[in-house]
Amino acid sequence: xxxxxxxxxxxxxxxxxxxxxxxxxxxxxxxxxxxxxxxxxxxxxxxxxxxxxxxxxxxxxxxxx
Numbered sequence: 001x002x003x004x005x006x007x008x009x010x011x012x013x014x015x016x017x018x019x020x021x022x023x024x025x026x027x028x029x030x031x032x033x034x035x036x037x038x039x040x041x042x043x044x045x046x047x048x049x050x051x052x053x054x055x056x057x058x059x060x061x062x063x064x065x
Contacts, residue, residue: 002043004034009046035061 003023005013013025024043026034031052038045038061045056 002041004038004041004043004045006034006045006047006049006052008048012046031055035059 001021003013003016003021005016005023005025007025007027007029010025010027013023016023023046029037031049032055034045034052035056037043038056039059045052045061047053047056
């Protein structure tokens with residue numbers, strides 16, 4: 001599985017990488033850019049931010065909350 005981690009969960013991204021999981025962390029990326037990146041790279045968003053999750057669901061992206 002491939003993951004994109006939003007700015008709220010940088011600690012999770014570090015832990016995922018320590019376990020060898022492919023994960024990227026962006027602290028300064030726009031929500032729309034993050035969703036577009038997940039669609040283009042077939043990755044899953046990990047976020048606690050409800051607005052981002054709702055927007056990702058509307059666009060058909062996969063996400064974990």
